[in-house]
Amino acid sequence: MADLGAMSRLLPAADMPDVTRVKTLFNLTRPGDNGQPVLIDKQKLPAEERLKYDLSEKENGFREYVSNLIPLRRRTPFPKPDECQNKTYDIEALPQTSVVIIFMNETWSTLLRTVHSVLDNTPPRLLKEVLLVDDASEMEHLKTPLEEYLADFPKVRLIRSKTRIGLIKARIIGFDAATSSTVTFLDSHCECFQRWLEPLLARVATDPKIAAVPVTEIINSEHFGIENANPIHVAILTFPLLSYDWTYLPKREKQRVKSLTDPIYTPAMAGGIFTISKSWFERLGKYDPELLIWGGENTELSLKVWMCGGRIELIPCSHVGHVFRIHTNYHYGNVNSFYSYHRNTGRVANVWLDEYKKFTMNSDGQLVDIGDVSARKRLRKDLGCKSFRWYLNNVHPELYIVGDGVYSGAIRSVLQPSMCVNARDYAYSVALEMLPCNEIGGGQLWDMSELGEIRHSIHCMDSGYSKEVQLARCHGGGGHQAFKYDGQSLYTEFGYCIAMEGNVLVHQTCDGSLSQQWKWHKNREQRNLTNHI
Incomplete structure (x- = not known):
């Protein structure tokens, strides 16, 4: 079994934890085995080890120090649910696959653990090759040391880009090869579970227009324990950023599936972990080759798979662990990350969203130039793809499009007209704050839905947890997430008004004071409930 001994011969000693000392200190006999967490109390580490421990997260967005204590080959759990263990697959009848892994300045242990998890958990007959595509990495351990290490694995091929081209173009290079x-x-910080590939290939063999997606298990960025996804979530699109998020299975999908092992229809996918027919992906035009570096590729692929006659299926018996960094370490070269993301999503909006493109952030190309999209529009026409309205009605009826609400835009205080309601942190925070109005949306873009929700994408104001108004995941059930606006006051069905108190929002007994008065743009009249939540 490959372990830290091989790594220590190839990497500078200064970058490595004192493996023997740390294992003894914390009684680590088989660190990380079967996906177990590796728990380190850094206060017990010697000073020099504590410094390595701290620096490893700042540099990588995850605790590389802990990753380096885990063998390059570790056992991963059996797939859940338990019914998956009873399923059988005819290995001889399944197609082979080429596994494409893109990396750029990836740490040694996470990259090679990804490779080994593929080699160790895939039937040899099904694995044609592993293609590692290096997007111009600068780190020394990814040069000659990596080539020397991979020489012992004939199915693994290393492809180098001489310049930074971004993960989208790098994936195209790997696909073409x-x-x-x-x-x-696969991403370059994954771990494939036992029997991960057979369920994916079985679905693609059944219908080549299926994009088969495994259940993504979280590999904790701090202790590298594998946290089972329970219950299973599906990926969804979000407006106006044209990004994706995760949510529980919709009621309609729970009713459609007959067993815990049945494929689940998912409206979107992350875009970097899936299996697809090579001919079908080619017919779809692969990824848009004019997408830069990162961003938007998952949305483009999700839309065109569904709208052009295919399906995205989440396969409950296929599991792949993934390290979600707490911050990105991806370098954009000479391309600004803001420019890259908004150019890409602007291109996707103009090709695939029809009249709904106006609800995205750069559909008019005012933020950044989106380039010529005529070739992608022609591809869509040649494929006979359906409309985005069809996608909303048939694939993603739960999708809420921010900007299409009864009221929409910034919520401005009458007491302090320069201050607007702001979502502190779009992805994680459950609190709100008042900030100077920015006139560009972002955390200050709010919608009032048909249900009276005050929405910021998939999050809603919620008055039910404390004196402060919170920001919580929208549940569509009314109650503390239902509000009314009379052109002046925002109030709940329980008779409380939203007020500005310092830099936070609170709910108070309505008294007509200026702190309880708000200006908000009216979009349209209330109408009958649509497909929106």
């Missing part, structure tokens, strides 16, 4: 009838994409 693939020689099997299916291609499986």
Whole structure:
């Protein structure tokens, strides 16, 4: 079993934890085995080890120090639910796959643990090759040391880009080099579970227009324990950023599936971990080659798979662990990350969203130039793809499009007209704050839905937890997430008004004071409930 001994011969000693000392200190006999967490109390570490421990997260967005204590080959759990263990697959009848892994300045242990998890948990007959595509990494351990290490694995091929081209173009390079009838994409900090590939290939073999997605298990960025996804979530699109998020299975999907092992229809996917027929992906135009570096590729692929005659299926018996960084370490070269993201999503909006493109952030190309999209529009026409309205009605009826509400835009205080309601942190925070109005949306873009929700994408104001008004995941059930606006006051169905108190929002007994008065743009009249939540 490959372990830290191999790594220590190839990497500078200064970058490595004192493995023997740390294992003894914390009684680590088989660190991380079967996906167990590696728990380190850094206060017990010697000073020099504590410094390595702290620096490893700042540099990588995850605790590399802990990752380096775990063998490059560790056992991963059996897939859940338990019914998956009873399923059988005819290995000889399944197609082979080429696994494409893109990396740029990836740490040694996470990259090679990804590779080993593929080699160790995939039936040899099904694995044609592993294609590692290096997007111009600068770190020394990814140069000659990596080439020397991979020389012992004939199925692994290393492809180098001389310049930074971004993960989208790098994936296209890997896809074009693939020689099997299916291609499986993975990120470079993954761990494949036992029997991860067979369920994916079985679905693609059944219908080549299926993009098969495994259940993504979280590998904790701090202790590298594998946290089972329970219950299973599906990916959804979010407006106006054209990004994606995760949510519980919709009621309609719970009713459609017959067993815990049945494929689940998912409106979107993350875009970097899936299996697809090579010919189908080629017919779809692969990724838009004019997308830069990162961003928007998952939305483009999600929309065109569904709208052009295919399906995205989440496969409950296929599991892949993934390290979610607490911050990105991806370098954009000479391309600004803001420019890259908004150019990409602007291109996607103009090709695939029809009249709904106006609800995205750069559909008019005012933020950044989106380039010529005529070739992608022609591709859509040639494929006979359906409308985005069809997608909303048939694939993603739960999707709420921010900007299409009864009221929409910034919520401005009458007491202090320069101050607007702001979502402190779009992804994680449950609190709100008052900030100077920015006139560009972002955390200050709010919608009032048909249900009276005050929405910021998939999050809603919620008055039910404390004196302060909170920001919580929208549940569509009314109650503390239902509000009314009379052109002056925002109030709940329980008779409380939203007020500005310092830099936070609170609910108070309505008294007509200026702190309880707000200006908000009216979009349209209330109408009958639509497909929106």
